[in-house]
Each structure stands twice: as C-alpha cells, then as structure tokens.
Amino acid sequence: MRILQLIDSLEAGGAERMAVNYANALAKQIEFSGLVVGRKEGPLVNQIDDGVSYLFLNRNRVIDFKALFKLRNYVVIHKIAVIHTHSTSFFLAFLLKLLCPSIKIIWHDHYGDSEFLNKRPLLALRLITPFFSGIIAVNQNLKVWANENLHFENSIYLPNFPSEEKNGTDHTVLKGTSGKRIVSLANLRVQKDHFLLLEVAKKLKVSHADWTFHLVGKDFDDAYSKQIKSSIVENDLEKNVFLYGTKQDIKNILDQSTIAILTSQSEGLPVALLEYGLHKKPIIVTAVGEMPLVIQNGINGFLVDVQKEELFYKAIIELIEKEILRDVFGETLYKTIFENFSKKRIIKQYLNWLENSQK
Known part of the structure; x- marks a missing residue:
C-alpha cells in the first residue's frame, strides 16, 4: 500500500x-x-x-x-x-x-x-x-x-x-520550584479556556504560592493571547504563571512537571492527554469530548465539569497534598493509554x- x-x-x-x-x-x-x-x-x-x-x-x-x-x-x-x-x-x-x-x-x-x-x-x-x-x-x-x-x-x-518525540533543538528549562510545577499543553485558543486556569492560579497563589503553572503551546499573538497576558499582569501572577510558546521537547517538559492539566471547553481526543499518560503524569481535565471515555474519575485522574473553577482548584489541592495519589494516577493512566491507545x-x-x- x-x-x-x-x-x-x-x-x-x-x-x-x-x-x-x-x-x-x-x-x-x-x-x-x-x-x-x-x-x-x-x-x-x-x-x-x-x-x-x-x-x-x-x-x-x-x-x-x-x-x-x-x-x-x-x-x-x-x-x-x-x-x-x-x-x-x-x-x-x-x-x-x-x-x-x-x-x-x-x-x-x-x-x-x-x-x-x-x-x-x-x-x-x-x-x-x-x-x-x-x-x-x-x-x-x-x-x-x-x-x-x-x-x-x-x-x-x-x-x-501518542508517539515518542525525536530529539530536537529545544532544551526547555521550566521556571519555578522542582516538584511543584503544573503543566498545560494547549495552544492559546479560546476553546482551551486558559482563563479557567488563571482563576485557579489566583486561588492557588493564596493557598500554595510555591506551586506554579506552565503553559506550553502556540501563541497566535491575537486578542485571546493578549487578554491572557493582561490578566496575568493585572492579577499579579507573573511569578505563578509562565508562558513558553511552542516547544518540541515535550518529554523534557513533562519530566520537569508534577501535575498535568487541561481546562478546555471543547475537545476531541487531545494528543496532550495521551502524552500525559505516556509520561505517567497525574492529571486533572475537563469532562469534554472523549476525555470522559479515557479518564475514570478518581481512578486514573480527575474529571471536572467545564468552567467549575472551585472544583478544579479542589482537585489540584488533593493532588498537591497526596503524593501517593499522584503516583497511582500516573501509573494507572499509563496503563490505560498503553492498552487502548x-x-x-x-x-x-x-x-x-x-x-x-x-x-
């Protein structure tokens, strides 16, 4: 063929x-x-x-x-x-x-x-x-x-x-404290709802200021992108939320991350979710698209309804405070991805x- x-x-x-x-x-x-x-x-x-x-x-x-x-x-x-x-x-x-x-x-x-x-x-x-x-x-x-x-x-x-990446020229070093980084692999598009992430970041800044968010994805330099950057400044989140743009060394980035999230309002089956699983990351994602068919809530990750910032925040807090749960989620999600995708x-x-x- x-x-x-x-x-x-x-x-x-x-x-x-x-x-x-x-x-x-x-x-x-x-x-x-x-x-x-x-x-x-x-x-x-x-x-x-x-x-x-x-x-x-x-x-x-x-x-x-x-x-x-x-x-x-x-x-x-x-x-x-x-x-x-x-x-x-x-x-x-x-x-x-x-x-x-x-x-x-x-x-x-x-x-x-x-x-x-x-x-x-x-x-x-x-x-x-x-x-x-x-x-x-x-x-x-x-x-x-x-x-x-x-x-x-x-x-x-x-x-x-998912597929393993080839070695590229990127060697991204994430900011923040090792062991306290939350990553989001999502291009800066409206459907990805980064403003939910920013609302959660505002809450986490108060309760766990040493935990930081790391946004990896294409910046289209449009109105949505400018609103995200303005919101980061207006809410004094410059030391809590970091933007990296497009990166190719995803494995390297995930290796430096502790928790992985997606805050989308709409999805199909995002490749980012599969990459999270391939790299054994504990995850919190919104219940849209095919994600509820992959994630069994409380077993291999947390599912949260769209735009429910308080529930998303509580899920992050639970993973922050329970290292064993992070390990269980990561291993179980890896098994799910390996067996089905x-x-x-x-x-x-x-x-x-x-x-x-x-x-």
Whole structure:
C-alpha cells in the first residue's frame, strides 16, 4: 500500500501531530509513506522520520495551480494510491481528485469544537464528501455527525495515539520550584479556556504560592493571547504563571512537571492527554469530548465539569497534598493509554479499514 498524508501546516497542533504520527508509523509497515504540507512548515518538520518521503508545496492561494500540479506530479511519480487528508486540507485533496480520479481520498476530521457541532459550516463539506472514500473521526460525536449530516456511511472512529518525540533543538528549562510545577499543553485558543486556569492560579497563589503553572503551546499573538497576558499582569501572577510558546521537547517538559492539566471547553481526543499518560503524569481535565471515555474519575485522574473553577482548584489541592495519589494516577493512566491507545493497535485498525474500504 502507498499512502500519503496531506496537511496544511506543521505547526504544533493536534491534527499536525497526528499527520506526522501516521506518516512515521506507516513508514515501517507499508510500501510507501509520504507527507505533504500545503501552506506552512513548522517545528514538527523535525519530527519526521527518515523513512518518510516529504514534500512542501508552499501553497499561497485557495486555488494555487502551481502547488496543485506539484502535488499531482509527486503523486504520479510515487504511484500514490491513497491520500489521507487531515482537517482543512480536504479541499486540496478534492482538487487533486479531479485531476487523478483513481486516487482514493480519506478525510481525517480533527474538528476541535465537537461540543458545538450545530454551528459547523456544512455546504462545502456536503459538496466535496461524495468524492471521498472514507472519513476518520477523532471522536464518536464526529462520526455520528458525519453519518447524520453528511450522509456518509463509510466512517470510522479512530482515537489519536501518542508517539515518542525525536530529539530536537529545544532544551526547555521550566521556571519555578522542582516538584511543584503544573503543566498545560494547549495552544492559546479560546476553546482551551486558559482563563479557567488563571482563576485557579489566583486561588492557588493564596493557598500554595510555591506551586506554579506552565503553559506550553502556540501563541497566535491575537486578542485571546493578549487578554491572557493582561490578566496575568493585572492579577499579579507573573511569578505563578509562565508562558513558553511552542516547544518540541515535550518529554523534557513533562519530566520537569508534577501535575498535568487541561481546562478546555471543547475537545476531541487531545494528543496532550495521551502524552500525559505516556509520561505517567497525574492529571486533572475537563469532562469534554472523549476525555470522559479515557479518564475514570478518581481512578486514573480527575474529571471536572467545564468552567467549575472551585472544583478544579479542589482537585489540584488533593493532588498537591497526596503524593501517593499522584503516583497511582500516573501509573494507572499509563496503563490505560498503553492498552487502548497504542500506535500498534490504532495503525492495525486503520490498515484493516483501508483494505476493506477499497474492496
């Protein structure tokens, strides 16, 4: 089998990580594994394995004929059979399908606002999805949505899976006191609700001032980002909450962290959650997306309802004060991730589904 992953960028987001993870995993199992990036390269380019064929299109417009024909030539030369297109790159895959009708298009839907699917635009997808051979959803809500709203039958739910990072150039040193750091791996987006984190940080500053928060994720330098920074200053949290931007040395960062959290208002199955588990971190997350299917409250982590700052704060206090509970949560979550979200297991499901889809 000859499969190409197609993604718009290699910024450090969940969809981008999964495009790289699939390309790397498949390179060891199939005849040809490629990764093509449409619009923008980014730090994840350093995570691509040597066995993956890589191409950057430098696409500058919605319909960019130079980029499209560059992609077509690559597909023809490498005899690609399946285009696995991630998130918004589906339109470029659709244009390619018009030029190469024999190509199979698989769309991987990573839509993050899965709690607000009623607001999702439909027209473009309804026009294009008849050209797809299959849809992969990162959570059950998206699979049901594809069946009911796109009337698409050949869809499958495949959870994200974690992957060990390659050694990069980052050597991040977290601020604060060793053994008293709380980390959040989340790009600075509205749906990640960093303001819940800041409200909790205000409370923790009073009760446990030596514990600090460490926010790792892309800073888009937009209104939301500016509001976060202003809130940190206004509430005198400069010594309690630290921003690091995009980082590639996630293992190194998690090794320096004691507790891991996600404060999101909406999620699919975040790669950050899987990375927390892979590195045996005790976690507190909000009960959105697929996270309640992964986390058994009080057994392998704490689940808290959205925007419940007092409950989130109490959960953090419990983990701060109970080191044994932190160890139990970390080990139990690791077992959950290893048994249910391993790369080997998901790739096997994926290849079996692809083979059946082509019959």
